[in-house]
Amino acid sequence: MTSAELEALVRLIGRARHIVLGTAASPASRADGERVAAAWGGLVLATVTWPETAASWLRPARRFAAPEPDVWVVCATPAGWTGMARRLQLSTSWRPDRTLLTAALANFPVPGLRGTRADGTTWETR
Known part of the structure; x- marks a missing residue:
């Protein structure tokens, strides 16, 4: 994660009272979550x-969605996030429009998601 990306992500989080962080199991994803x-x-x-591959992702999806934060922030890889996002949509009250993604997941094809790019610019999937 670049400094510009981190600054942009913090701006997007804005005045949220609280967040839930989601990360892939990779050391880089976890470190990005800690930096955020x-x-x-x-x-x-x-x-x-959550892992990169799983049978259903149901358990981490429920833990991720249950606190119902102002904002969910995801620092993950495309492989793990694809399965996790699908499970979140099918089995929880998770809302894409309250979710922010890092550059590794830029332009992920779920309407409502927003995020940052490495250069600090932002995007939103419509």
Whole structure:
């Protein structure tokens, strides 16, 4: 994660009262999640980590969606997030329009998602 990307992500989080962080199990994804939490400095209700491959992703999806934060922030890889996003849509009250993604997931094809690119610009899927 670049500094410009991190700054843009913190701006997108804005005045949220609390967030839930979701990360892939990779060391880079987890480190990005820690950087986001530290840079934002607000209340993180939960940090949920999921594998790149899983039978259903149901357990992490429920843990990710259950706290119902102001904003969900995802630092993950496309492989793991694809399965996780599908499970979130099918089995939880998760809302894409309250979810922010890092550059690794730029322009992920679920309407309502927003995120940052490495250069600090932002995007939204319509």
